[in-house]
Amino acid sequence: MPQFSLKVDGEEAVVPAKFTEGLHESCPVRTFVGRDLARYDRIFSHLASGGIAVISGPVTALNKLLVYVQRRSTDLKPRSESILSQLVVLARNDNCEGIDPPVRIPYLHEFCGEASLAKDQALLVPLTALRSLQDALAQKWQVDALGTWIVAGDDVITPKSQETTGLFREAIAAQKLCLPRGAQVLDMGCGSGVLTLLAAVSLEDLKPKVNATDVMPEATASTRLNVARFADEGLIAPNTVQVLTAGNLFDPVGDACFDLIIFNAPWVVAPVGSRADISLNDPKQKTIARFLEEMPRHLEREGRLVLGYADNSGQGAVDRVLEMAENDGLRVLKERSVRVQTHRKKRKWQRIYVWEMGRNVD
Ligand SMILES: C[S@@+](CC[C@H](N)C(=O)[O-])C[C@H]1O[C@@H](n2cnc3c(N)ncnc32)[C@H](O)[C@@H]1O
Incomplete structure (x- = not known):
């Protein structure tokens, strides 16, 4: 499926084609930041009902949430293959915004499989994909x-x-x-x-x-x-x-x-x-x-x-x-x-x- 855009807090953000499996333009988008990031149940229900959760906060909190979603997703019936890719961070100009400490990956758009997007075009990147890219580049x-x-x-x-x-x-x-x-x-x-x-x-x-x-x-x-x-x-x-x-x-x-x-x-x-x-x-x-x-x-x-x-x-x-x-x-x-x-x-x-x-x- 080709890339598509979603509105995040009134601004267009692109879901790269590489990450679109199971997602579509009408997925409801919600941002979870600060205290909301600790409301695991609410975030999980949003994901389980097909929503996209844009998360932002300290990296330890994001990782804890990811572990929680991974564990709960195994109980879902029918199983959802895409639930982990619905947990996303916002990236722009090679920076993953809202992650503390900040994550910067040069050429991030290309690493996400997009050749011709402007560098300042906001992207939605699944947290799992970001971690996998960081691991790959550390080797x-x-x-x-x-x-x-x-x-x-x-x-x-x-x-x-x-x-x-x-x-x-x-x-x-x-x-x-x-x-x-x-x-x-x-x-x-x-x-x-x-x-x-x-x-x-x-x-x-x-x-x-x-x-x-x-x-x-x-x-x-x-x-x-x-x-x-x-x-x-x-x-x-x-x-x-x-x-x-x-x-x-x-x-x-x-x-x-x-x-x-x-x-x-x-x-x-x-x-x-x-x-x-x-x-x-x-x-x-x-x-x-x-x-x-x-x-x-x-x-x-x-x-x-x-x-x-x-x-x-x-x-x-x-x-x-x-x-x-x-x-x-x-x-x-x-x-x-x-x-x-x-x-x-x-x-x-x-x-x-x-x-x-x-x-x-x-
Ligand atoms: C065997 S790998 C070689 C990669 C690298 N040159 C090396 O030696 O490690 C083949 C490369 O060709 C690229 N490739 C496959 N189809 C292609 C195409 N139609 N146009 C340009 N590159 C292509 C692949 O993405 C891959 O990076």
Whole structure:
């Protein structure tokens, strides 16, 4: 369901699409603050009758209320799946208003899955979602290829496999020899921004311009956060990276052409069941097919593609990618691969491929 707005104390506040399940525009909205926050029974009855409770107060009081609602909601018949998302806080300009001590999360709108809302547009964020985002961002993922850690928001793929980032580091560094100074680079499907940063660091001598994009605003927000920290700590030069507004494949880049395009493509050929599945699942390989079809229009004549894929859905899926690439006028210049353990139950091992590709000029 798309995002919608609700009136909170006479002002429009948006419920991000990601949090709309079970909610609708006619849900009654009430604010609970000060003494009202301690009236658990009243708040719970409001929620149980389909209302949205906008809460505000000390973080300990909000957490106690959440525990109470969680406990009571298990007794509800019929069970309500959405009751926890009806307990919301108001956020604006990256600040969660009314939480004491204040909570500030940069790029909060994008982390809530909204790419194009004005920063000062008020949002209603479920308290559970806010806590889950805070927990996700508190986790530091060590990336050996970068020699430091990075963070990732909810539903964004984390760089768990050192072998995979290691392969990309080799493949990206190998491009140094053929890229021009000031090379224009695109990291498609940037996720946490791990490959964006790898490109910025590995190609530093060339003073590249690295552009990053992803279909998920949560991913562009994660990349922005990591890029900002790298720039602050002097790990990359300022203005090396530009993170674009989230969008489908090449939509955010317009007609731009690149000297190097990097894509660690989603490689599980399966339907998308949850938001987190967008990171890895590519139903019927439609995304990789469209990427390979459109890619040549965005690649300079002598440009290079560094493409990652895996045999998680069988060798046939890998062969199909290579076949599509060839049909779209590309040829493999070098293949790197490594067998890695997966974190999935069904398939314990998979082979990761990273190909360097160029135009087939024959
Ligand atoms: C395998 S993950 C790679 C993430 C990151 N580059 C890395 O290496 O960890 C694939 C990424 O592609 C993104 N993606 C999926 N479909 C896309 C699309 N149609 N347009 C742009 N990005 C897409 C996903 O959101 C995800 O971040």
